[in-house]
Amino acid sequence: MKTPQEAFTQYLSDENLKMTPQRGLILECILEQTQHLSPEEIYDKVRKRDSSVGQATVYRTLKLLAEAGIIESLDFADGVARYEVAWGKEHHDHLICEACGKNIEIMDPMIEKRQETIAEEHGFKLSHHKMYLYGLCPDCRGKR
Amino acid sequence: MKTPQEAFTQYLSDENLKMTPQRGLILECILEQTQHLSPEEIYDKVRKRDSSVGQATVYRTLKLLAEAGIIESLDFADGVARYEVAWGKEHHDHLICEACGKNIEIMDPMIEKRQETIAEEHGFKLSHHKMYLYGLCPDCRGKR
DNA sequence: GTAATTGCAAATTATTTGCATTGCC
DNA sequence: GGCAATGCAAATAATTTGCAATTAC
Numbered sequence: 351m352k353t354p355q356e357a358f359t360q361y362l363s364d365e366n367l368k369m370t371p372q373r374g375l376i377l378e379c380i381l382e383q384t385q386h387l388s389p390e391e392i393y394d395k396v397r398k399r400d401s402s403v404g405q406a407t408v409y410r411t412l413k414l415l416a417e418a419g420i421i422e423s424l425d426f427a428d429g430v431a432r433y434e435v436a437w438g439k440e441h442h443d444h445l446i447c448e449a450c451g452k453n454i455e456i457m458d459p460m461i462e463k464r465q466e467t468i469a470e471e472h473g474f475k476l477s478h479h480k481m482y483l484y485g486l487c488p489d490c491r492g493k494r
Numbered sequence: 495m496k497t498p499q500e501a502f503t504q505y506l507s508d509e510n511l512k513m514t515p516q517r518g519l520i521l522e523c524i525l526e527q528t529q530h531l532s533p534e535e536i537y538d539k540v541r542k543r544d545s546s547v548g549q550a551t552v553y554r555t556l557k558l559l560a561e562a563g564i565i566e567s568l569d570f571a572d573g574v575a576r577y578e579v580a581w582g583k584e585h586h587d588h589l590i591c592e593a594c595g596k597n598i599e600i601m602d603p604m605i606e607k608r609q610e611t612i613a614e615e616h617g618f619k620l621s622h623h624k625m626y627l628y629g630l631c632p633d634c635r636g637k638r
Numbered sequence: 639g640t641a642a643t644t645g646c647a648a649a650t651t652a653t654t655t656g657c658a659t660t661g662c663c
Numbered sequence: 664g665g666c667a668a669t670g671c672a673a674a675t676a677a678t679t680t681g682c683a684a685t686t687a688c
Contacts, residue, residue, distance in 0.1 A: 372668080389652080409652090409654075458612060474589055474632070476627055479625065483618070485619050486619045488616075491617070514643065517643090548646065553679075
């Protein structure tokens with residue numbers, strides 16, 4: 351399978367867009383991170399390596415990366431946009447602790463299958479879905 | 495079961511807050527609507543009946559109504575915040591058409607059950623969840 | 639009476655856009 | 664070389680907040 355970098359270059363070229371040092375650097379910074387990042391955090395990280403990069407470029411590049419399917423946007427209901435690397439990873443959903451923010455990636459074939467079925471029953475062609483489970487993790491559960 | 499109005503009054507009183515004409519009017523406007531409303535749309539609707547109500551009051555009241563469990567916020571990934579009446583309604587998820595925005599409420603006991611199980615397996619106490627299925631509806635499907 | 643609420647406008651926050659300049663293919 | 668990309672600053676958009684005046688309980 352192509353690396354994220356190769357995939358991005360490919361996507362850009364397919365769309366008649368260009369690879370640039372800025373775009374490469376932004377992708378690098380995202381790939382190094384294991385956490386779910388906000389545009390602001392990515393911007394900070396990028397600037398440490400090249401302070402000349404503008405915030406607008408980060409936003410523009412995030413949009414491109416999402417269109418290319420390399421990253422995916424999340425919604426943890428904490429008021430901040432977040433992204434995670436999607437390239438080469440299997441689809442998964444999130445189980446989020448409302449108290450400490452901890453989140454666990456979950457994967458469940460049964461639910462995925464059922465979602466397909468539900469969509470079909472309504473005549474829909476499913477393209478993607480988002481599922482978030484909110485609750486209290488074992489640690490925070492005890493503190494209440 | 496209490497009416498939404500009664501529930502809201504109850505909630506306010508429990509929190510040592512006060513019922514006001516503005517709050518009552520805002521709730522009324524939300525209840526009359528069957529669609530999923532944005533703060534802006536609610537504000538417009540409220541102003542038609544009482545043009546002196548401020549936008550800030552609408553935002554503040556929406557927050558209270560959500561805390562009281564009378565309305566719930568949605569995320570249709572169209573960049574706008576939306577609310578729907580939750581009081582007295584069974585929980586449901588949404589199947590959304592990416593082309594025309596049409597959305598269908600879905601309910602699936604099997605998925606609900608499985609979500610509980612998954613949370614338990616990770617030691618979580620589940621409080622709520624959100625699930626959105628995105629795709630193309632029968633109408634839009636044909637046009638591609 | 640007193641603390642909560644309101645409307646207003648200003649302040650924030652998050653993101654987007656216009657534009658002259660720069661740089662990739 | 665030509666079109667796309669960049670950085671900057673200004674522009675939007677959506678929401679929040681400070682505050683003096685008002686009002687519910």
